[in-house]
Amino acid sequence: MSVQQELLDLGDLFNFSDLSTFTQNIPVEWVASALGLSSQATIRRRRLPADQVLWLVLGMALFRDEPVHEVARRLNICAQGLASDHLLARSGVTEARKRLGSDPVEWLFRKTGSQWGGERYNGDTWQDLQVFAVDGALLRTPDNQELRDHFGSGNTGTDRQTPFPMLRLVALMNVRSHLLLDAQLSPYRRSEMRLADEFLQQIPDHSVTLFDKGFWSANLLLSLSGAGINRHWLIPERKGVVSEEVARYGKHDRLLRMKVSQQARKQNPNLPRHWEVRAVSYEVQGKLKTVMTSLPVETYSAKMIAKLYQERWEIELGFRDIKSSMQQNAVTLRSKKIDLIYQEVWGLLLAYNVIRREASLAAVAFGRTPSDIRFKPACQYIAVQLIVMAAANPISATGRRLSELRAGVGGLFLDHRPRPSRPRTVKISKTRFPVNRKAAPLK
Known part of the structure; x- marks a missing residue:
């Protein structure tokens, strides 16, 4: 039986497009406790509530090549009914991150580390x-x-x-x-x-x-x-x-x-x-x-x-994996304020742990070890998963989407077959001029 078919047969054991995949990893109680550490808590109904900003920071780590306001738009991160582009200003995203601060993200990372x-x-x-x-x-x-x-x-x-x-x-x-x-x-x-x-x-x-x-x-x-x-x-x-x-x-x-x-x-x-x-x-x-x-x-x-x-x-x-796969070789962090720098890095480490936990659970489901999962495809896969969850309609083509997402995990396993041994040779660089293969050897 192929790996793809085994994935399709997992059913409810490993539901990749269900939000519970992430709430099982990061329970709602953890998020509530983390948000209680925010130094600027408010009861005002904002376009970017603190719990949504927390997921925005997680998304920033997975979409390094996207501007922060674009990450918010792609993940549909804002209050219910306020998802219109003209209502989500770029400055509003930055101010929302400042209100959240770095302490809740740090607390959540440490919680995942101690638990997982x-x-x-x-x-x-x-x-x-x-x-x-x-x-x-x-x-x-x-x-x-x-x-x-x-x-x-x-x-x-x-x-x-x-x-x-x-x-x-x-x-x-x-x-x-x-x-x-x-x-x-x-x-x-x-x-x-x-x-x-x-x-x-x-x-x-x-x-x-x-x-x-x-x-x-x-x-x-x-x-x-x-x-x-x-x-x-x-x-x-x-x-x-x-x-x-x-x-x-x-x-x-x-x-x-x-x-x-x-x-x-x-x-x-x-x-x-x-x-x-x-x-x-x-x-x-x-x-x-x-x-x-x-x-x-x-x-x-x-x-x-x-x-x-x-x-x-x-x-x-x-x-x-953090610097190359997640940061996509971007050598400089994107934030420009001290607290936002710490927030960004804690979010990076939190997202890394979420990806590793998902990979470990997938490996266990197939009787493999966590080290058998390739990190970069897993990171890309979960990034796509977040977008799918953000735009998903629960009553529209759910079965087909589940099948496609589960089938994609088949590419996450490392290939441990031994590579063929070949002697090292120096390759001739390409040239647009004809090569005289009958030329006399150099002396």
Whole structure:
């Protein structure tokens, strides 16, 4: 049976064009709680009520190539009976976003992360441990004095700063489902490590978290493993770290003891004077790489740990999905006010989680894993779904529309067939002049 036919047979199990698909993901109660955080709540009947503006922010993330007022028009976002184009001014959309603010969108994102990030799916664990990753990324904002004063930017070789202000994003991701459990946003100058400290409590027990080498910190790593049950970590070796070998488990598997710096103990007096970590080395393209971990040698072999750390790149793929697939390679955010910048990015992360959750549910329905779903087609598919829902007439051609939408999911699965091996060759560039194939060889 084809994948398309299986989709058609799902029936009520996975109704893609029904609004309940989204209300199941983001319940009405969550939206009401989020809107209660708006600093400018009003009982006035407006053309763009707060709950509609919340969905507008979500739509902005899915339609990056469209102006904001066009997104509102396409999604039919306005009060009932006020959908005429001449009643929806561009300035009205901006003012509605200002009234909403960033707090409700941030709250909704965090709610989705805490509810969905730790969900279990088929094949989403490693040796009965959930796998998470922490990393950071930079987002560029428009260049005006207000944004530059708030966000700041990097220095160059001269006295000038980089051309655009930068916003820093640090995220905690479920590596197997690619869902974001939590994230922190800040101006450029704030440290990634300090931002990561703020969501360590979100990491579930019975898990292993993969870090980039920039997060090397005795305080961070010991706090992670000591604050829960069976919580482990994995991080590349930091150059210049002074250590002594305590035990050797194999040729490339050792137990090291290191001194905790006075600075770290001053920051957290509960830290010990020394700490022990396991160092596992492995070869990549002829070079020896070393990762440090809290995973015990009795249960996890060096080969297993070396293979596991390769999954840290999954969070890099998640950032690529956000910047490339959702932002359509637009390197600069579209908002021009500080609070609207935060609102836009929280909306981007919220939309990303909605797409990943939809993809995970689709994968489970077919007995596949969430990582088998291609993100870009899923993003485009859900964007179309939003437009269909906005313009849908419940009594007109519903069955045909459902069939078409369900059949489209068949293109979302990755093809894991091995690619044929071909030797690399240099292709001759095209030319409008005839080629003399009998020419003498060069000497």
